[in-house]
Amino acid sequence: MAEAMDEDRASTLNLHEDDYFMAQAVLASKISKDPRTQVGACIVNKDLETVGIGWNGMPNGCDNLPWARETGTLEDKHLYVCHAELNAILNKKSADVKGCTMYVTLFPCNECAKLIIQEGLKEVVYLCDKYKARIPFQASRKLLEEAKIPFKEFKPKSSNTEFTLSLEYNEEMEE
Ligand SMILES: Nc1nc(=O)n([C@H]2C[C@H](O)[C@@H](COP(=O)(O)O)O2)cc1CO
Numbered sequence: 001m002a003e004a005m006d007e008d009r010a011s012t013l014n015l016h017e018d019d020y021f022m023a024q025a026v027l028a029s030k031i032s033k034d035p036r037t038q039v040g041a042c043i044v045n046k047d048l049e050t051v052g053i054g055w056n057g058m059p060n061g062c063d064n065l066p067w068a069r070e071t072g073t074l075e076d077k078h079l080y081v082c083h084a085e086l087n088a089i090l091n092k093k094s095a096d097v098k099g100c101t102m103y104v105t106l107f108p109c110n111e112c113a114k115l116i117i118q119e120g121l122k123e124v125v126y127l128c129d130k131y132k133a134r135i136p137f138q139a140s141r142k143l144l145e146e147a148k149i150p151f152k153e154f155k156p157k158s159s160n161t162e163f164t165l166s167l168e169y170n171e172e173m174e175e
Helices: 002-013 017-029 084-090 110-118 135-146 161-166
Strands: 040-044 050-055 101-106 123-128 151-153
Touching: 017 040, 017 050, 017 084, 017 101, 017 123, 040 084, 050 084, 084 101, 084 110, 110 135
Parallel strands: 101 123, 123 151
Antiparallel strands: 040 050, 040 101
């Protein structure tokens, strides 16, 4: 009986490392003040230590900049916001992030792909790819492929339904 209970505990609580680190990225995304797209990123070294966490936000002290999406105007948030990947790299607690894996809730844009390459990260695991069809994201793929940095879509490995649900990232695919 006790053995059966132990087995049950193991099957519900055992967490694959990918699940754990993507969960950290999802949790970080919840801090973002972006009313439309919250993104989180978590950088993990080869010893499975988290060495950087970030979410998309305005630069420090710039709390009055707009969160609107008004392309081609000064009211457009995209001109100002720091991406989660950039913040995770800048927040690193290690000397560098060479050889680390980036867990990120949204596929990196081309600017972040350049950063990922130049910082020497070795892999990208992403949760959502809603802008896949857009040119900057096609460029991003090209950059990562050229630099031989593999990227893979995250698939939860835990059989714990509650856990899997907590990872739900509610983003519709967009053109
Ligand atoms: N990989 C990414 N990391 C990010 O942190 N972001 C941020 C920038 C914006 O704050 C938001 C995207 O806003 P929207 O275009 O979906 O309304 O997500 C965006 C991407 C995709 O380029």
